[in-house]
Structure formats: C-alpha cells, structure tokens
Amino acid sequence: MMTVVPKKRRDNRLLVEAGIVIAIASILILIVPWILTDFRLSLLGRFLALSIAALGIDLIWGYTGLLSMGHGVFFALGGYLLAMYLKLQIPKDAANQLPEFMNLYGVPELPWFWKPFHDFGFAFLAILIVPTIIGGLLGYLVFRNRIRGVYFSILTQAATVVFFNFFNGQQKLFNGTNGLTDFKTILGADVGQYQFTFYILTIVALVLAYALCRWLTSGRFGNLLVAIRDDENRLRFSGYNPTGFKVIVFAVSAALAAIGGAFYTIQTGRVSPQLMDIGFSIEMVIWVAAGGRGTLIGAILGTLLVNFAKSLLSEQFPEVWLFFQGALFLIVVTVLPDGVVGLRKLFRHRQQPITTYPNIDLNPEVQSEREHPHN
Amino acid sequence: MNESILTTENLTMDFDGFKAINNLNFSMAPGELRVVIGPNGAGKTTFLDLITGKIKPTTGQVLFKGKNIRRYSEEQISRLGIGRKFQTPRVYLNLTARENLELAANKHKDVWGTLFKQLSRDERDRIGILLETIGLAVKAERKADLLSHGEKQRLEIGMLVAQSPELLLVDEPVAGLTDEETENVGHLLVTLAESHAILVIEHDMEFVRQIARKVTVLHQGTVLCEGTIDEVQSDPRVIEVYLGQPQSVDS
Secondary structure, eight states, rough: OSSSSOOHHHHHHHHHHHHHHHHHHIOOOOOOOHHHHHHHHHHHHHHHHOOOOOOOIIIIIIOOOOOOOOOHHHEEEEEHHHHHHTTTTOOOOOOOOOOOHHTTTTSSSGGGGGGGGSSSSHHHHHHHHHHHHHHHHHHHHHHHHTOOOHHHHHEEEEEEHHHHHHHHHOHHHHHHGGGGEOEETTEETTTTHHHHHHHHHHHHHHHHHHHHHHHHHHHHHHHHHHHHHHHHHHHHHHOOOOOOHHHHHHHHHHHHHHHEEEEEEEHHHEGGGGGGSSHHHHHHHHHHHHHHTTSSSHHHOOOOOOOOHHHHHHOOTTTTTHHHHHHHHHHHHHTTTTTHHHHHHHOOOOOOOSSSSSOTTOOOHHHHHHHHTOO | OOOEEEEEEEEEEETHHHHHHHEEEEEEEETTTEEEEEESSSHHHHHHHHHHTTSOOSEEEEEETTTTOOOOOHHHHHHTTEEEEEESSOTTTTHHHHHHHHHHOOSOSSSSHHHOOOOHHHHHHHHHHHHHTTTGGGGGTTTTGGSSSSHHHHOOOOHHHHOSSSEEEEEEETTOHHHHHHHHHHHHHHHHHSSHHHEEEEOOHHHHHOSSEEEEEEEEEEEEEEEEEHHHHHHHHHHIITTTTEEEEEE
C-alpha cells in the first residue's frame, strides 16, 4: 500500500491470490475429507455454508459500516425457499401429493405460492432473487430516509421479530415452529447419500462468493464503501448519493446470506424459525468481529473458529458455551478490535509510526520559540 | 443577475426563533476570491450550510448562476459545481490521498459508473498534477489518517478541486495550522483563484490580509459591510463588533 503498484504487478498479485484460494479449496475438497471423521466433516460443511453468510455481513458491516443484526431473516429465507422445493419431492404414485404437515393441519390444497416450487430451476432462482429484492426494498426504505447507525441496527432487529412471528405462526403454510424437515430427494437423488456433493458445492459457492466480495471491495467501488463507513455525510458534498450504494450492498449481502442458508439447510436437513431468532443474527456479527471485520478472509476464519470452538466446548461442557461466547465478544471489543486477522500485526515488525511533518518538537525553530516565548 | 455566480436574496434561517441568518443579501462575481469574516456566531457556517443544501432556508433564496437551488439535494448541488471544504478537515481516513482524490474526481457518481467505469488516463493525469499542486505527490499512497493536520487541509482542498467545481466554499482553512502551513494554504488558494470562484470563511486576520481582495463582514446573520481589508478594518461598526476585541482576532 505504501508504494504505487504498477498494473502488471497488481495483476500478478491477483493471480497469486486466486492461486491460494483455489489451493485451499482443493485441500478442503481432496485432503480434508480423509482427515476428519464424517461427523466433523459434516460440521465443516455447515460452517462453510455459514461463512458465506458471514461474507455478506462483512460486506455490509466491515466495509460499509452498516451493522445489520437481522441477517438471520435472509439466511432463513434461503433455507425455506430450498426446503419448499424439497418438501414437494413427493413420489408421483403417492396417494397424497401434499407435504405431510399440510395433511396434519388439514390443508385441502397446495397454497398458490408453493406451486411453482415443484420446479428446481424456479426454487434456485427464487433463492437468489427473493431475498435480494426484500433486502433491496427494505434497504431502500431505510436508507432513503437517512436512517443510520443504531437506528438502522434496531430496525434490522425489529425485522427479525416480524419475520420470526410470521413464520412461527403460520402452521398451515410453513409448519410453524417445527419448520420444514425430513427431506427425501433433490433432483431425484437421495439427499442423505449426496452430502459430500453438497459439501463440495458449498466450497464452490464460497469461492464464488469470496470472488464477488473481493471484486466489490476493491477499486473505486470498494473505496466508496469505505468512504460511506468513514464519513457518509461528506460523500454527499463530493456529489455522491450514498443511498443507491447502500441499497446495492445490502441486497448483495442479503443474497449471500440466503445462499448460505440454502446450503446450511440441505446439510442440516432442517429449516425452522429459530434461524430468524435475534440471537442467531447477532452470532453472525460476532463471527465476523472475531475473525476481523473488513478483511473478508477474517469473516470466513472467524465463522469456522467460533463455530468449531462452540461445538467442541459444548461437547465437553454443555453449559459453558454462552459464557465463552460472551467472553469472546468482550475480548474482541476490548483488546482485539481487528479480530484474529488483526493478530498478525502483533507478529509483524511494528510499523514505524510515520511522522508526517519533520517532527515538530525537534524543529529548531519551534524549540527556540519555546525557549523565548516572547520573540 | 446572470453576471454573478452566487447570489442570495433576503435569505433567512430561523432556528426556532433564533435567526442565524437574517435577511442576508450577498453576491459574488465569477472568478472572485471573497473572504467572509465575522465574530463567533455571526452565521458564517450556517451560511455555507444554506448554500450547499445541508439545510433549507426559512425564507429567501440562494441562486447559483441565476438558478434557484432550493429544491436540490446536497449531492445535486455539488454536481452543479459547488464544492465545500469543512472547518475540520474531512477526508476519508482509511483511503490514501490518491484514492481520496479519485473518489472526488469520479465523473460517474452513480452506482454503475463507480463499479464499472475505469478512471480515464486523462483523469489519472489530472490527479497526478493535482497531487503536485497540493504538495502531496510523495505521500500520494499514504493513508489520509497518517497525514498531518495541514496536509489533510490541503488534501481536502484538493478533493474540492478534483470535483471541478466553479465555486469553492472553504471554511476556516488555516485553523490550527503552523505559520508555514498557513502560508502554503494561502498560496494554494491564490493559485486556485485564477481558475475558480472561491468563498473563504476565516478568523485569522493576517491570513485574510494575505489572500483577500474583497472582504464581507457578517454580523448577527446579516452583512455588516463590504470592501477591501483596509476599508473594512477602519470601519467603525466593524471595529465595534469585531475588531474591537483584538485579542480574539489576531492570533
């Protein structure tokens, strides 16, 4: 950053980075499955799905400075949209062509908005588009009215409550608090048998999501996001209207959360309103904070570390985890504001603080002024 | 009317009974370097807020090149060609000096333009020259956070110029600067005045003397008098409200 990087060398750096990313992805796909037990591997797959959502949080919070505490909504939406397709994979010769919970609640006919979900292509597009549109719309209404800071965060929290109550209350539409579970087949293939395929697809999606975020956060657009975070009002006097930028970024991060949610759902075999619980949305923020916000890689690392710590600790001492999570949050806020990624600064040779002006106290003129104040 | 770049007509800003700006009539010619002085609370910064659309006047209007800008938002006014420098330097601290200028110089300030349009070679060259002008060429790749106060002031002035505005509004550009830096900024403003209209708000009388050709004195939200610095300084009304307290004027 300290020197002008010629274009050629910048291209090389990008190639190196792409190489590293592909290498890590290959290790995850080819080697890690041989090392981990099936149980740990399935956890890893889920956590990688979570880190797609964490990338979205990093984009909106780490770079643009908008603390969303409602991304669980988009995450769960992604899960529900996929689960609706999965629940409609009913053998053609079955007497009843409705998802079993609908029979339970006496729903006579498939609700209209369920119908298109017979088609995988539709469900796929819906996962990409529906959360994006909802995110964009919410973002537009909020940002256009210049709602910012904690007010924005509170609104996102309120949104989780609204969505939670809606999905929790609609037994006939979404099986209420039990959510959608017991998935059988996807595209004719058995869901249970193809978990390793979903693991690979999750990694591919994560790499693509990383590439997208990397592209968005570099160059002038990325600088603009940072400028919004640093001094949004100033930006208006530079001739930018921040609203459009914030809406786009919010929509993209909502889409990432939804994609993460879909991959998470297929691997856990269940989606329920608990994913829209306020606590879960806040946990997402903690992963990013623990990893190091505004670094992308920190979002992924933080998600994996915190979640593995959570599963290991809860196995050993079931009651301890929440205390640990609280402590983690305090540590990050007080001593590690840059998260795990910020740790490398401790090891690197401490950068010489740059004196921008010939150090003013050493300036002979200043010294003489001090000695003879009445000159 | 169409001769002046900036005119205000009977401008009043009423904050719940307190008239920060009171029936202000002001006019500035294209290419002019004008200094506005006035004691604390005279309404100088409110005046800039009104011109840049940060607040809307209670009554009266602001005309930029004869066009009433009441209905424009801050960013639209900025795009019309009014650039503003704030009292405390407001640069984007986590971006380098060059990136700060690139953001300001961007001609496509919508989402798609910012995302897809590359900086033209022409713009790149202009930014290079601008970095020379504001004396930050060597520190172009340094984060703005690491620049000194004076360098930030100059960077922010550079950001204004990069927007290619016709009118620069500069609020106390030398507050908190050393004598040497003050002189640098003074030279910079005088150089810029060759190609822009500039309105400077200032407290530092020595600095005003260095750059000013015409001075407007604001008092209680309205114009007290106008003239050269010597005329103004010898005006008894000015002496009474402002220069009568020399310790707060001469630093």
